[in-house]
Amino acid sequence: MTRTREWLYAWLLLLPAATLLALFTHYPAIANLWHSFYSTPRGARPAKFIGLDNYRALVDDPIFWRALSNNLWYALGTIPLSIALALLMAVWVNGRLPGRGFLRLAYFTPTVLPMIAVANIWLFFYTPGYGLLEQITGFFGWPSHNWLGSQSTALPALMIVTIWKEAGFFMIFYLAALQSMSPHLAEAAAIEGASRSYFFRRVTLPLLMPTTLFVLVNAVINAFRLVDHIVVMTRGGPDNATALLLYYIFEIGFRFWDSSYAAALTMVLLVLLGAVAIVQFTFLERRTFYQ
Amino acid sequence: MSVYAPRGITHSLETLGAWVLGVLWVLPLVYAFWTAFHPPAYSTNFTLAAPLTLGNFVKAWQAAPFARYFANTVILVTMVLAAQLVLVTLAAYAFARFRFPGRDVVFALVLVQLMVMPDVLIVENYRTMTALGIKDTILSIGLPYMASAFGIFLLRQTFKTVPRELDEAARVEGCSPLQTLWKVYVPLARPTYIAYALVSISYHWNNFLWPLIITNSVESRPVTVGLQVFSATDQGIDWSIISAATLMTTGPLLIAFLLFQRQFVQSFIRAGIR
Numbered sequence: 001m002t003r004t005r006e007w008l009y010a011w012l013l014l015l016p017a018a019t020l021l022a023l024f025t026h027y028p029a030i031a032n033l034w035h036s037f038y039s040t041p042r043g044a045r046p047a048k049f050i051g052l053d054n055y056r057a058l059v060d061d062p063i064f065w066r067a068l069s070n071n072l073w074y075a076l077g078t079i080p081l082s083i084a085l086a087l088l089m090a091v092w093v094n095g096r097l098p099g100r101g102f103l104r105l106a107y108f109t110p111t112v113l114p115m116i117a118v119a120n121i122w123l124f125f126y127t128p129g130y131g132l133l134e135q136i137t138g139f140f141g142w143p144s145h146n147w148l149g150s151q152s153t154a155l156p157a158l159m160i161v162t163i164w165k166e167a168g169f170f171m172i173f174y175l176a177a178l179q180s181m182s183p184h185l186a187e188a189a190a191i192e193g194a195s196r197s198y199f200f201r202r203v204t205l206p207l208l209m210p211t212t213l214f215v216l217v218n219a220v221i222n223a224f225r226l227v228d229h230i231v232v233m234t235r236g237g238p239d240n241a242t243a244l245l246l247y248y249i250f251e252i253g254f255r256f257w258d259s260s261y262a263a264a265l266t267m268v269l270l271v272l273l274g275a276v277a278i279v280q281f282t283f284l285e286r287r288t289f290y291q
Numbered sequence: 292m293s294v295y296a297p298r299g300i301t302h303s304l305e306t307l308g309a310w311v312l313g314v315l316w317v318l319p320l321v322y323a324f325w326t327a328f329h330p331p332a333y334s335t336n337f338t339l340a341a342p343l344t345l346g347n348f349v350k351a352w353q354a355a356p357f358a359r360y361f362a363n364t365v366i367l368v369t370m371v372l373a374a375q376l377v378l379v380t381l382a383a384y385a386f387a388r389f390r391f392p393g394r395d396v397v398f399a400l401v402l403v404q405l406m407v408m409p410d411v412l413i414v415e416n417y418r419t420m421t422a423l424g425i426k427d428t429i430l431s432i433g434l435p436y437m438a439s440a441f442g443i444f445l446l447r448q449t450f451k452t453v454p455r456e457l458d459e460a461a462r463v464e465g466c467s468p469l470q471t472l473w474k475v476y477v478p479l480a481r482p483t484y485i486a487y488a489l490v491s492i493s494y495h496w497n498n499f500l501w502p503l504i505i506t507n508s509v510e511s512r513p514v515t516v517g518l519q520v521f522s523a524t525d526q527g528i529d530w531s532i533i534s535a536a537t538l539m540t541t542g543p544l545l546i547a548f549l550l551f552q553r554q555f556v557q558s559f560i561r562a563g564i565r
Contacts, residue, residue, distance in 0.1 A: 009468060010389035014397065017382035020438035025404045028415030035415070085312075092309040095296055099310070106313040108556065109320065112548045113541050114497035116515045120522060120537045121323045124530050132322045164316065169559070176560040183294075190294040199295055225410050228499040232519060246411060246500075253414045254504055262414045269411055277406040 029270060036263040047260070054264035064265065066240045067248040070155060074244060075223040077159040078166070083215055085167040087208070090174030104175075107168040115165065119232035122161045123148070126233075148234055154241045161229055166222065170215045177211040178204075217280050224272060245269050327534040347535035351521075354532065356509050357539065360517035363429055367502075367513055368495045371433040372488060378438050379487075383446035384472050388458065404440035413504055420505055427507045436495065442487055445562060449483040450476050486558035496544050514540045 036054050041047040058064050093104045110118060125131050128146040138144070147157045181204070189199045227247040230236060236243035236251065243251075246269060253262030297305050325337070327348070333341040351357070385391075386398055409416060412435075420431045453476055461471040477484075499515045506512045512520070518540045522533045538545075548555050 006389055007391040010385040010391040010394075013381040013385035013389070017378040017401075017438040017443065018397070020378065020434070021401060021404060021440070023419070024409055024416060024435035024438070025407060025412070025440075026400065028412040028419065029403075029407055031418070032412065032415045035418075089309075089312070092305060092312075095305070097306050097309050099313075103309055103313045105552065106316045109545075109548070110316065111559075112493060112544060112555065114499065114515050114544075116497075116499045116519055117537045117541045120518070120533060121319050124326070124534065125319050125322060127530070130530070132318070164319070168316070172556050172560055186294040196295045196297075221406070221408075225408060231500070231503070232522075249411075250413065250500065250504070253417070259414055259418065266411065266414055270407060273406045273411070 032263045032266050032270070035260055036267055038260055040258050040260040054261050057261060058264050058268070063240050063243065063248065064268075067243040067245050068268070070240075070242065071224060071244045074155065074159060074162075075220060077156065078162045078223060079216065079219045081159075082163045082167045082219065083170060083212065085163065086170035086215065087174050089167060089171040090178055093171070094175055094178045107171055109168070110165045111169040113165075115226060115228035116232055118161060118165050119229035122164075122229075123233050126157060149238055151238055151241045154234055154238060158229060158233065158242055161233075162223075162226075166219065170219070173211050173215055174208060177208050181207060213280075213283055217276065220276050221273065224269060245272075323534045323538060326531050327538050329531070331529060331531040347531045348539060351532045351536040351539060355517060355521040355536070357514070357517060357521075357536070359509055360512055360514040360540075361543075363511060363517075364496060364513040364515075367429050367433055368492050370429065371436055371495050372491050374433070374437040375439050375442055375491060376484070376488075379442035379446055380472070380477065382438075382443045383450055384468075384476060386443065386447045387450035401440045401443055404438075405444070409435035410501065413501060416501075417504060426505060427511050429511050429513075431505050432498075432502045432511070432513065433495070435501070439491070441562075442491070445487055446480060446483060449480045453479050482561065485554070486561040489555060489558040490562045493544060 035047075037049060037051060038047040039045075039050045039053070089103075089107045093100050093107065097103065125133055126147045128134060128149070129144055133147065134144060145153070147153050185203055185207075186199065189203060194202070224245060227244050227250065230242055230244060230247045231250075234242040236247055245265070249262050249265045249269065252258050252265060296302075328343050328345070329341045330344055330346065382401070386394065386401075416435050417426075420426045420434075423431075425431045425434075457475050457479075458471055461475050466474060497515065498513075499519070502513050502516045503519065506516060509517075518536055521536055
């Protein structure tokens with residue numbers, strides 16, 4: 001094949017995927033920025049250029065700040081705990097515990113369920129006066145509490161659902177990494193007289209670094225991407241206590257139909273995700289270090 | 292790990308911990324199962340004498356057009372996967388085995404989608420679908436996901452491991468590039484295809500927010516949105532029926548997972564580690 005023919009061939013192969021990618025990833029990202037400088041067309045009034053007005057409104061919008069801080073707390077509350085639990089689960093399931101087949105299944109099953117089904121199951125679990133949680137607390141004689149209906153417990157209650165759903169997913173990556181580790185390492189360390197916890201801290205954990213990084217990036221993205229359970233369980237309430245950023249975008253865009261303001265909000269989300277991408281990219285080189 | 296396997300009291304404590312966690316993890320699911328398979332009177336009354344029933348499933352099935360929702364989901368998942376397999380294969384082949392100007396830039400542009408997924412571009416994609424006049428169709432649910440950066444990346448890595456000699460041998464035999472792709476690369480990448488297919492199927496079976504936004508009628512709603520519409524409308528909050536509906540909608544995927552547990556787990560790992 002001549003060089004020009006090879007070029008042409010490659011571009012033809014790429015064309016279908018590139019067209020769809022451009023239409024549904026690159027174009028919307030740019031159009032989103034563009035539309036965030038315009039007002040939302042309503043009735044007879046067409047969209048007009050309003051510069052940074054949407055962003056000024058955003059800075060003055062207490063619900064936006066609430067959603068952003070909720071989202072950061074949500075990320076801080078779910079990510080470290082689900083990663084730690086995932087590691088613990090993987091170590092346990094990798095060892096010789098009785099019934100580890102059942103345990104692996106128990107830990108992993110929430111992962112294959114749709115978030116919306118998970119949300120329904122937990123909504124029932126949390127139902128005041130009726131759900132299983134209330135049955136248990138009632139059994140001990142503790143007072144009834146509306147977990148999803150009160151400001152202080154609604155977001156933590158949702159965090160538990162997320163941790164429940166995600167820990168098992170992250171577990172399998174740790175499990176794969178643990179199983180690929182050479183048993184000679186442990187033997188050598190044992191001969192050197194290293195204790196179990198020392199071996200775990202100084203050998204196992206560093207060797208799991210690439211996995212942790214991979215899991216971390218995924219967890220961060222999910223914390224900003226997945227709001228299905230909010231739609232089902234709280235609709236952002238009570239009083240915006242559980243509004244996450246994408247959920248707020250959804251409300252503004254498709255309940256109040258203010259697409260321009262939703263576009264400005266989406267820009268914030270895109271900047272956050274871009275920051276994650278940059279962090280991941282800078283860490284990528286260190287990733288190869290251990291492999 | 293056997294040298295450092297827990298012994299004695301540590302072993303017992305860790306076994307206990309693992310089981311407590313395991314029981315906690317299945318508890319919500321077991322509860323949902325209990326409620327779905329027993330009459331409403333027994334949903335919070337845990338006695339062995341409670342009669343088993345399929346009545347809740349029958350009621351749920353009759354209360355909403357779940358047959359149609361299931362059909363929509365199957366059509367959606369099949370359509371998305373078929374389109375993905377074709378598009379992703381062609382693009383991955385171009386990136387893995389062709390040299391052309393701008394390749395690295397284009398590849399970087401493809402990878403952008405790993406961070407900026409269609410899931411967050413809902414406002415603009417809704418606008419686009421309205422402009423294309425295909426709002427509220429199954430096609431509009433699937434279209435943004437068909438060119439999958441994740442799939443392109445995954446398959447490109449696999450194609451790169453195919454020995455050049457095989458490729459050249461096929462060319463010497465007179466194969467065109469597309470024939471080489473079909474006869475050499477695709478068969479060798481089978482495990483990757485299976486892994487990708489399983490991940491894609493479970494993703495699109497479970498997807499919710501975008502289908503919720505873009506669909507508005509029974510004819511196009513997938514089963515996740517159908518379930519939400521069903522449980523959000525006033526059912527008198529009969530948890531037995533909602534639990535039954537929830538289990539019903541996840542049933543096919545859950546059964547498939549229980550039957551092919553190993554393949555599922557292997558696929559998720561293969562797709563993740565890349």
